[in-house]
Each structure stands twice: as C-alpha cells, then as structure tokens.
Amino acid sequence: MTTTLITGIGELITNDRARGDGTALGIVRDAALVIEGERVAWVGAAADAPAADASVDVAGRAVVPGFVDSHTHLVFAGERSAEFAARMAGEPYTGGGIMTTVAATRAATRDELHANTRVLADEMLSLGTTTVEIKSGYGLTVADEVKLLEVARGFTEETTFLGAHVVPAEYAHERAAYVALVCGEMLKACAPLARWIDVFCDTGAFDEEETRAVLAAGVSAGLLPRLHGNQLEHGPGVQLAAEFGAASVDHCTHLTDDDIGALRDSGVVATLLPGADFSTRSLYSDARALLDAGVTVALASDCNPGSSYVTSMPFCIALAVREMRMTPAEALYAATAGGAAALRRSDVGHVAPGAAADLVVLDAPNHVHLAYRPAGRVVAQVWKQGIRIL
Amino acid sequence: MTTTLITGIGELITNDRARGDGTALGIVRDAALVIEGERVAWVGAAADAPAADASVDVAGRAVVPGFVDSHTHLVFAGERSAEFAARMAGEPYTGGGIMTTVAATRAATRDELHANTRVLADEMLSLGTTTVEIKSGYGLTVADEVKLLEVARGFTEETTFLGAHVVPAEYAHERAAYVALVCGEMLKACAPLARWIDVFCDTGAFDEEETRAVLAAGVSAGLLPRLHGNQLEHGPGVQLAAEFGAASVDHCTHLTDDDIGALRDSGVVATLLPGADFSTRSLYSDARALLDAGVTVALASDCNPGSSYVTSMPFCIALAVREMRMTPAEALYAATAGGAAALRRSDVGHVAPGAAADLVVLDAPNHVHLAYRPAGRVVAQVWKQGIRIL
Numbered sequence: 001m002t003t004t005l006i007t008g009i010g011e012l013i014t015n016d017r018a019r020g021d022g023t024a025l026g027i028v029r030d031a032a033l034v035i036e037g038e039r040v041a042w043v044g045a046a047a048d049a050p051a052a053d054a055s056v057d058v059a060g061r062a063v064v065p066g067f068v069d070s071h072t073h074l075v076f077a078g079e080r081s082a083e084f085a086a087r088m089a090g091e092p093y094t095g096g097g098i099m100t101t102v103a104a105t106r107a108a109t110r111d112e113l114h115a116n117t118r119v120l121a122d123e124m125l126s127l128g129t130t131t132v133e134i135k136s137g138y139g140l141t142v143a144d145e146v147k148l149l150e151v152a153r154g155f156t157e158e159t160t161f162l163g164a165h166v167v168p169a170e171y172a173h174e175r176a177a178y179v180a181l182v183c184g185e186m187l188k189a190c191a192p193l194a195r196w197i198d199v200f201c202d203t204g205a206f207d208e209e210e211t212r213a214v215l216a217a218g219v220s221a222g223l224l225p226r227l228h229g230n231q232l233e234h235g236p237g238v239q240l241a242a243e244f245g246a247a248s249v250d251h252c253t254h255l256t257d258d259d260i261g262a263l264r265d266s267g268v269v270a271t272l273l274p275g276a277d278f279s280t281r282s283l284y285s286d287a288r289a290l291l292d293a294g295v296t297v298a299l300a301s302d303c304n305p306g307s308s309y310v311t312s313m314p315f316c317i318a319l320a321v322r323e324m325r326m327t328p329a330e331a332l333y334a335a336t337a338g339g340a341a342a343l344r345r346s347d348v349g350h351v352a353p354g355a356a357a358d359l360v361v362l363d364a365p366n367h368v369h370l371a372y373r374p375a376g377r378v379v380a381q382v383w384k385q386g387i388r389i390l
Numbered sequence: 391m392t393t394t395l396i397t398g399i400g401e402l403i404t405n406d407r408a409r410g411d412g413t414a415l416g417i418v419r420d421a422a423l424v425i426e427g428e429r430v431a432w433v434g435a436a437a438d439a440p441a442a443d444a445s446v447d448v449a450g451r452a453v454v455p456g457f458v459d460s461h462t463h464l465v466f467a468g469e470r471s472a473e474f475a476a477r478m479a480g481e482p483y484t485g486g487g488i489m490t491t492v493a494a495t496r497a498a499t500r501d502e503l504h505a506n507t508r509v510l511a512d513e514m515l516s517l518g519t520t521t522v523e524i525k526s527g528y529g530l531t532v533a534d535e536v537k538l539l540e541v542a543r544g545f546t547e548e549t550t551f552l553g554a555h556v557v558p559a560e561y562a563h564e565r566a567a568y569v570a571l572v573c574g575e576m577l578k579a580c581a582p583l584a585r586w587i588d589v590f591c592d593t594g595a596f597d598e599e600e601t602r603a604v605l606a607a608g609v610s611a612g613l614l615p616r617l618h619g620n621q622l623e624h625g626p627g628v629q630l631a632a633e634f635g636a637a638s639v640d641h642c643t644h645l646t647d648d649d650i651g652a653l654r655d656s657g658v659v660a661t662l663l664p665g666a667d668f669s670t671r672s673l674y675s676d677a678r679a680l681l682d683a684g685v686t687v688a689l690a691s692d693c694n695p696g697s698s699y700v701t702s703m704p705f706c707i708a709l710a711v712r713e714m715r716m717t718p719a720e721a722l723y724a725a726t727a728g729g730a731a732a733l734r735r736s737d738v739g740h741v742a743p744g745a746a747a748d749l750v751v752l753d754a755p756n757h758v759h760l761a762y763r764p765a766g767r768v769v770a771q772v773w774k775q776g777i778r779i780l
Contacts, residue, residue: 079754080762081762082758084762088711088718089717126767278712279762309762322478322671325478327479328478369469371474373699373700375701375764376700
C-alpha cells in the first residue's frame with residue numbers, strides 16, 4: 001500500500017494521554033505521521049519520521065483528528081426558516097414543527113433525499129467532519145423510515161432508527177398503536193438498516209414507559225441504544241439511558257445532581273448539542289458541571305432543519321467554549337474522542353497507529369484557533385481514510 | 391460596457407423601502423437585475439427583464455447586497471490565542487493585550503503585513519463582504535502607523551487613522567506627550583492616507599479630554615470622525631460622537647437612556663460588534679432598545695486578533711439575531727445598509743440602478759437562512775463591482 005508522510009506539523013492532537021504532553025489531547029509538537037492506505041501507520045517527532053512514498057509538508061500548522069459528529073438528522077426535505085424567524089421573535093421551541101419536515105420528507109423521493117443529504121454531507125466534510133451519525137425520524141411510516149435509512153446508509157455506517165421521534169399527527173389519538181408499530185413492523189423493517197435505536201424522550205415526544213418499550217424492542221432486534229433526553233425540561237432520559245446501558249444520552253440541558261451521578265457511574269456519554277441551544281435560544285447545557293463530575297462529554301451538531309441547522313463542528317466547539325465554559329482543549333476532545341465514545345468507535349476520534357487516517361489540518365498554529373476564530377476559514381485540509389478530500 | 395442579467399432571483403433584497411414589499415429590506419420576489427460594468431443598471435421583476443450580453447440564472451436563490459463591514463483592524467501581525475484561552479478560563483478583557491499585537495506588527499515588514507491582510511481580506515470576500523473599513527492602530531509610531539495605512543489602502547478606500555488606539559508602553563508615563571504626537575506629527579503623516587479619524591474612548595484607553603483633542607485635530611486635518619465608545623463600561627463616547635457629528639460610534643454596549651436619545655437625535659449610527667461580545671464573553675449590546683428608539687444600527691465584525699478574530703458577517707448576523715434580539719431582516723439591513731450609513735456611503739449597501747454591483751447570492755431561498763444556518767455554507771456567489779469573484 002502507498003504510504004504518505006505528513007510532516008511539518010506544528011501541533012499534533014492525538015487524543016492519547018500517553019503520547020506527547022501528558023494532557024488528554026496528547027499533544028505532540030513538531031510532529032509527523034505516516035498514512036498507509038486508510039490507516040495511520042506511524043506517529044512521532046518529525047525528526048524521527050520514516051521515509052514514505054509521498055510527502056506533504058503542512059508548514060507548522062496544527063493537525064487534529066477528524067471531527068466525529070455523533071448526532072444528526074441529515075436526511076430530510078424542505079426547510080423551516082419561517083418557524084426559525086418566529087422563534088427568534090419570541091415563540092418557544094416545542095418540537096411541534098417536526099411534522100412540517102415529516103410532510104416534506106414523505107413527499108420526497110429517495111433520489112431527492114439523497115441529493116439533499118449529499119449537499120449537507122459534503123458541507124460537513126469540508127468543515128472537517130469525517131464521521132457522521134444519521135438518524136431516521138422524518139418518515140414515521142414503515143416505508144418512509146426505511147427510505148430514510150436507505151438514504152442514510154449511502155453516507156455512513158452509523159445509522160440510527162428513530163421511529164420514536166414524535167407521534168405523527170395521524171396517530172395523535174392512538175399513541176399506543178404508534179408505539180406498537182414502532183416496536184413491531186417498523187422496527188422489523190428498519191433494524192437491518194440501522195446500528196442504533198433512539199427515542200426522543202421528552203415533553204411532547206415520548207414518555208418514560210413508551211421510551212422503555214421502544215428501547216427494549218430495539219435491543220431485542222440487535223440494535224444498540226442511545227437517547228434524546230432532558231432537552232426541553234427535566235425528565236427520565238438520563239436514568240433510562242443508564243438503565244439500558246446506552247452509549248449516549250443527547251441534549252442533557254436539564255439535569256439534576258442525581259442525573260450527573262448516574263452518567264458518571266454508568267459511563268453513558270453526555271452528548272451536548274450547542275447548535276440546538278443556539279438556534280432555539282434555550283439554556284446551554286452545563287458542560288462544566290458534567291466535566292467536573294467526571295462524565296464523558298461529546299459535542300455534536302444535531303444538524304436538522306428545525307432546531308439546529310448547523311453543519312459546522314468548529315462552530316459547535318466555539319459555542320461550547322463561549323457558552324458552556326469548556327476549555328478549547330475540552331471542546332476539541334469532546335468533538336473528536338467524545339463523539340467516538342458516543343458511537344463506541346475505537347478506530348476514529350484519535351490519531352495513533354491503526355486508527356483511521358481521518359485528519360483535519362488547521363490553517364492555524366494550534367487548536368485554540370477553532371474557538372478563537374469562530375466561523376472563519378480555520379479548516380485548511382481534510383483527510384478521510386487516507387485520502388485528502390479538501 | 392458589457393451587461394450581465396442575473397435572473398431567477400427568488401428573493402431580492404434591495405434595502406429600498408419604496409421598492410418591492412414596502413419593508414425596510416425592499417424585497418422583490420421573482421426578480422432579476424442587470425449589471426453594466428461595475429454598477430447595477432436595472433432592477434425589477436424577472437418577467438420584465440431587458441436583454442443583456444450575458445445571463446446568469448441563480449435558480450430561485452436569494453440575492454442580498456454585499457456586506458459592508460464598517461469596523462475592522464485588519465492589518466496586524468501575530469496572534470493571541472493564548473490570551474483568548476486565558477480569557478475563556480476566566481480572565482477579563484481589558485484591552486491590555488493590544489500591545490502584544492503592536493510589538494508583532496512593528497516587527498513585521500510591509501510585505502508581511504500585506505500578505506497577512508490579503509488572507510483575511512480574501513476570507514471576508516469569500517464570506518460576502520464587499521466593502522471593508524480598515525483601521526491603523528497597531529503601529530503607534532509615526533512610521534508604523536504610516537506603514538499600516540499604506541497596507542490598508544491596498545485593500546480599501548475606507549481607511550481610518552487610529553493612532554489613539556492605546557497609549558503605547560513607552561509613553562505610559564507621558565500620556566500627554568503621546569496625545570500630542572497623535573495630534574501632531576503622526577496625524578500629519580497619516581491624514582493623507584486616511585478618510586477617517588477614530589479614537590478608542592474607554593477605560594484603559596483614552597478619556598474624554600484626550601478623545602476630544604484627537605477628534606478635533608483629525609477633523610482639522612480633513613478627516614471624518616468616528617469613535618470606539620461605551621464598550622468596556624459606560625463613558626462619554628456616545629456624547630462625544632454626537633458633539634462631533636461622527637458618522638458612527640462603535641460597540642455601544644453600555645448605554646444610558648440619554649445616550650440612546652443622543653444617538654437618535656444626532657443621527658450618529660450605533661455600530662454593534664457581536665463578534666467582540668462573543669469572543670470577550672461580555673454583555674451583548676442591546677440592539678432592541680436602539681432599534682425601538684429609532685437609532686440607525688450597523689453590524690460589523692471588529693476583526694482583530696485580540697477581542698474578535700471574526701471575518702464572517704453572516705456569523706455577526708446570526709449572533710445579532712440570537713443574542714441581540716434583532717430580527718433576521720433587521721440584522722441583514724444593519725450588515726448592509728447600516729454599514730453603508732456608518733461609512734456615509736450611498737453607493738453600497740443597497741441594490742438599485744447606479745449602485746455598485748456588489749452582491750451576495752445565497753445558497754438559500756431567503757435571507758433568513760443567514761441566521762437560520764449559522765456558520766454553514768450559506769454564501770453561494772459573491773459579486774464585487776460587477777465581477778463574480780466566488
């Protein structure tokens with residue numbers, strides 16, 4: 001296999017505490033790395049770098065692991081800018097607008113959805129996201145949920161069945177029948193297309209019993225559990241995530257001390273979605289309290305057309321630093337290693353021999369620039385599975 | 391001169407209340423426009439469009455005036471990411487770090503400064519900024535201030551002499567001598583290179599008497615006055631701006647009702663800098679109070695390496711909507727027509743026959759997407775003086 005040496009790395013973030021400077025970011029200065037095929041083959045000091053078939057000098061720039069965006073709703077049709085403008089003028093976010101997207105998405109063909117998703121996936125990749133999770137949840141019929149997951153699998157292996165996103169309008173008076181559909185025929189059709197089972201467990205979405213039923217059915221069908229919880233108000237999401245050994249509970253805006261303790265003790269990742277807090281003008285999650293308690297925190301975009309039309313992980317990092325009081329180092333770790341933990345992936349989110357050669361070269365001498373230059377052109381190069389795509 | 395027809399415009403923002411829908415944005419739907427040389431020659435309904443030498447169909451996208459960024463410190467060397475990280479960890483912003491940039495900028499050659507500024511100016515242009523103001527203020531010697539303004543004039547006619555940015559360390563015990571230098575030899579050397587005179591009138595920078603002296607000297611030398619005021623705490627900035635008939639007073643974070651009344655009565659533009667409020671984790675300016683009082687508001691980036699390393703006017707718009715409670719329409723108007731008013735320019739910031747053909751084509755059906763998709767790839771095309779540069 002062809003080998004490529006990347007040298008002249010002013011600051012290499014490995015996310016390996018045993019490497020480099022002993023911090024969680026495992027920073028190696030004046031570094032180099034070798035890519036062999038799709039993988040990293042060697043990491044170390046530039047002075048010690050072995051020969052390779054090709055060589056790229058990044059001229060003192062920082063190199064960080066590709067971002068792992070572990071929470072998106074990327075397959076949809078239509079847009080909700082009018083709802084956004086109304087919300088900014090004072091209307092609260094209730095999740096009720098999801099049905100607007102469901103209607104547009106049901107009406108869209110697979111090809112139309114693929115084309116829409118392509119645009120967003122390319123935008124994310126150009127902003128440094130090399131691993132993305134994609135949920136269904138805008139179909140809410142058996143055929144439409146299958147359609148969404150088939151489209152999603154064109155972009156990622158990290159697909160999530162979210163039939164339990166909201167109860168669709170046609171089942172408004174038959175909630176139990178909808179939950180039975182999700183747990184039965186819909187799950188049966190969708191499970192072969194998904195790795196994960198997810199439920200929006202919150203006010204206006206699904207309650208504790210419904211959430212438990214869907215998660216249990218999903219696990220029985222071989223899916224791994226994850227959850228939307230504690231976004232709109234305090235609820236049972238975190239406790240259910242701990243009970244089911246979920247990989248992650250996402251949003252975590254309204255937490256009690258007991259919830260934080262449960263996250264720490266269970267090892268469930270708290271995935272924070274600052275783009276959603278920004279775009280719904282809600283409280284930001286208290287990352288500081290979670291980190292100080294020893295909880296593993298991930299940052300993700302929640303990209304969706306209702307509450308977080310955000311594709312940029314650097315923007316999520318900048319918001320997490322400004323608004324959630326994470327340090328730039330903590331925010332970068334959460335957007336890479338944290339996301340990998342939330343997806344239970346050991347091959348991405350860090351830079352070490354054997355890991356995927358998913359890398360972002362920053363147009364900056366250090367990683368702090370991700371927060372220091374918000375919304376600027378901080379991403380200079382993106383490498384995915386050993387191939388430079390930007 | 392060659393004419394170009396831009397057609398298929400789903401929503402054209404003209405900033406002309408008499409045109410289109412009667413709002414301040416003057417929205418024309420299903421619009422077209424004709425560019426002749428560097429200017430707009432015709433604006434109207436697509437169905438009525440005249441013939442032209444060439445034609446571009448933007449397929450239903452929104453077109454807005456190029457952004458007018460009326461407050462930047464774009465000519466500098468070095469970076470201050472460590473200071474940013476310290477501030478995010480709790481240290482307050484005092485402006486004291488300016489001398490770090492002064493030292494790096496004094497040490498840089500004209501060519502180095504030009505190259506640094508080129509990168510930032512290109513980044514801004516790619517994000518839709520077609521008019522940019524650039525201040526001196528990181529030289530603080532006669533020769534270095536001249537050097538900065540000469541570099542700035544390579545990028546814009548909107549150059550501002552800001553010798554009164556801070557008192558440099560070597561004059562710390564001779565403030566009066568530094569003010570005399572600014573008003574004397576430095577002004578004499580810089581006035582031919584600048585259109586504007588500016589003073590950082592705030593705690594830790596220049597007080598009321600010093601500000602008055604510098605503004606008066608600048609006006610005597612033929613420069614037009616503008617001011618940094620009321621950023622760090624309440625001060626005399628707004629009142630001085632009104633007294634001098636300044637085009638704009640910039641920051642306006644700490645205002646009394648009297649200040650707001652003075653802005654309204656004097657017609658001085660209040661230029662708000664949400665990137666600085668973001669990156670210094672300070673209070674956001676109260677745009678709502680200013681707009682409700684009838685004050686003209688501009689939005690600008692304040693791009694500088696200390697308090698706002700922000701190049702993106704769409705990001706400023708998104709912040710202004712989220713944090714300053716401007717509507718998307720008000721924020722866009724402030725980032726275009728508002729900026730033009732702050733620079734006393736009638737040829738930019740709007741779209742009408744005779745205006746500069748400075749246009750941003752959004753990859754979106756309407757202008758709300760500038761705030762709805764924060765930090766995404768919302769800018770599809772940029773036209774400056776009739777030439778498509780992105």
